[in-house]
Amino acid sequence: MSENVLSPERPAEEPLAGEVAVDPATGRPAGRAQALVLLFSSCLAVLGAVLLAPVLPRIEDAFEGTPGVEALTPIVLTAPALVIGLTAMVAGRIVDRLGRKRLLVGSLVVYAFVGTAPLWLPSLQLVVASRVLLGLTEAAIMTCCTTLLADYFHGSQREKYFGLQVVFTTVAATIFLGVGGALGAQNWRTPFWLYVVSLPLAFLAARYVWQPAPRAQAAARTQKLPPLPWSRIAAPIGVSLVGGLVFYVLIVELSFKLDDIGVESTAVIGAASAIASLGTAVGGFLFGRLAKQGPAVLVPLAFGLSGVGIVGMGLASAVPVVVVFAVVTGFGNGLLLPSLLTWALGSLSFEQRGRGTGIWTSAFFVGQFFTPLVVLGLTDAIGGLGAAMVALGVVGVVAAVVVRALRPTQDADPALAH
Numbered sequence: 001m002s003e004n005v006l007s008p009e010r011p012a013e014e015p016l017a018g019e020v021a022v023d024p025a026t027g028r029p030a031g032r033a034q035a036l037v038l039l040f041s042s043c044l045a046v047l048g049a050v051l052l053a054p055v056l057p058r059i060e061d062a063f064e065g066t067p068g069v070e071a072l073t074p075i076v077l078t079a080p081a082l083v084i085g086l087t088a089m090v091a092g093r094i095v096d097r098l099g100r101k102r103l104l105v106g107s108l109v110v111y112a113f114v115g116t117a118p119l120w121l122p123s124l125q126l127v128v129a130s131r132v133l134l135g136l137t138e139a140a141i142m143t144c145c146t147t148l149l150a151d152y153f154h155g156s157q158r159e160k161y162f163g164l165q166v167v168f169t170t171v172a173a174t175i176f177l178g179v180g181g182a183l184g185a186q187n188w189r190t191p192f193w194l195y196v197v198s199l200p201l202a203f204l205a206a207r208y209v210w211q212p213a214p215r216a217q218a219a220a221r222t223q224k225l226p227p228l229p230w231s232r233i234a235a236p237i238g239v240s241l242v243g244g245l246v247f248y249v250l251i252v253e254l255s256f257k258l259d260d261i262g263v264e265s266t267a268v269i270g271a272a273s274a275i276a277s278l279g280t281a282v283g284g285f286l287f288g289r290l291a292k293q294g295p296a297v298l299v300p301l302a303f304g305l306s307g308v309g310i311v312g313m314g315l316a317s318a319v320p321v322v323v324v325f326a327v328v329t330g331f332g333n334g335l336l337l338p339s340l341l342t343w344a345l346g347s348l349s350f351e352q353r354g355r356g357t358g359i360w361t362s363a364f365f366v367g368q369f370f371t372p373l374v375v376l377g378l379t380d381a382i383g384g385l386g387a388a389m390v391a392l393g394v395v396g397v398v399a400a401v402v403v404r405a406l407r408p409t410q411d412a413d414p415a416l417a418h
Contacts, residue, residue: 021152023210030152033208035161038145041104041201042165043172044111045138048080048131050177051191055184062188063124072124076131078369083135084142085366091143092358096225096351100151101211104144108202111137115195134195139361147357150345151212159291162338166284170334173251174277178270212350226351233356236344237363239299239403243340244367245374246306246396250276250329252372253389254313254322260385261317272323279327283334290335295343300404302339305332307396314389332396340364343408 020029052059060073095103114137117130149161176194183190254276255269263269283302290298309329316322341360348356371392378388 020154020157021212024212034152034210035149035164037201037204037208038149039161039165039168041108041141041198041205042145043169044108044198044201045080045084045142046169046173047176047194047197048115048134048138050173051180051194052077052184055180055188055191058184058188059124059127066124069124072128075128076124079128079131080135080138081365082369083132084139085362085364085369087136088139088143088361088365089355089358091140092147092355092361093225094140095143095147095354095358099211100144100148100354101205101209103140104148104209105202105206107137107140107144108198108205111141111198112196112202115198116192118192119189139358142361143354143358146341146361147354148209148212150348150353150357151350156288156291159338159342160288162341163284163287163291163334166287166334166337167281170277170280170284174274177273225355226349228352228355228359229347232347233344233359235406235408236295236340237359239399240340240344240360241363241367242395242399243303243336244364245371246303246310246367246392246399247333247336247364248368248371249310249375249389249392250280250306250313250326250333253375253385254326256385257313257316257322257389258319261319261322263319268319272319272326275323276326276330279330280334283331283336284338285334287335287338291338291342295339295346295408296404298335298339299343299408300400302332302336303396303400303403305329306336307332307393307398307400310393310396311390312393314386314393337364 020031022029056073056077059076060069063069063073066072091103111134114130114133117133118127121127121130146165149165150158153161179194180191183194254273258269258272287298293301306329309325309327309332312325313322313329316325344360345353345356375385375388375392378391379385382388382391
């Protein structure tokens with residue numbers, strides 16, 4: 001029998017089977033089908049961030065007569081990330097108020113339409129507007145996917161899938177970067193066709209994803225939502241803002257660092273980026289096995305590795321040394337994102353989790369958005385890209401020391417009581 005077949009004979013329940021939630025309609029526990037739909041859907045935000053990087057010069061050439069084209073063209077790439085940072089907390093409130101599944105399926109459908117809109121839009125201003133709308137759908141998709149992973153899985157299972165979320169998005173970023181360049185070789189509009197991938201994901205989400213805790217959700221629609229425990233989440237949210245800043249240094253600046261030391265071959269730059277991404281994937285994969293150490297160990301460890309790696313990249317003058325430190329940074333990044341996420345969400349109940357996830361996502365993506373601006377400002381202020389990277393690496397190391405001094409604890413998950 002299919003996992004999503006409704007069984008009217010069964011009453012709506014909210015039990016847990018070990019470390020996974022149970023579908024209240026069928027009594028079946030959450031499993032691989034639900035996880036894979038959510039993990040693949042999580043990759044869509046990465047698609048918005050990296051797919052168009054190789055074709056930005058072609059977009060600028062296509063609209064060369066547009067006033068302010070030099071400023072507008074990069075916004076085509078960065079607008080979705082900024083919109084996610086500004087609106088994910090709103091999406092989180094909608095998730096808690098209206099439900100996870102409905103918003104996820106609807107956002108996946110709309111994502112396909114606004115994502116492919118530049119195929120026929122006649123002006124750069126309209127293309128930018130479509131990218132803003134894309135960011136709105138990405139904020140909803142990311143918030144829903146992360147919230148549902150936290151709803152469905154608990155304890156070591158949750159930590160495993162948070163780690164795999166990093167693995168999936170990292171591998172997807174590497175693939176999308178190459179595919180975007182290949183598709184855009186003849187026409188800059190062609191890569192936008194890839195956004196239709198969200199339509200089969202919408203079908204799969206409608207089939208396999210189920211709304212957890214229906215009775216709690218009904219109460220959420222008729223009663224005031226319980227307040228967020230700011231005394232417990234303020235620290236992880238603030239640290240996550242710094243985490244987004246540190247996390248994005250490798251992604252944004254590795255190619256510029258290699259160019260800075262004289263590497264002109266795009267093949268070498270691409271290979272170095274792929275190796276660094278492998279380090280991130282390994283870190284994300286190992287997180288599930290290391291998670292029992294808790295945020296007091298893993299968050300400082302992740303910041304420390306990322307910070308030391310960034311400092312090493314900043315000081316390096318030879319390609320092999322840059323690549324080695326890029327792998328160290330990538331490994332730290334692979335641990336950083338799920339460690340911060342687990343720390344932030346570990347103490348939230350079902351009725352709080354959507355808003356908590358949204359606020360965390362906003363903080364992390366705002367940090368990412370400001371990374372290139374901070375690097376640019378530091379480059380001008382202290383003399384060169386290498387020095388700027390060293391400064392941000394030191395920020396990562398300082399963050400590790402501060403978090404270690406705070407000795408954060410992960411409170412018992414209230415969802416286990418549902």
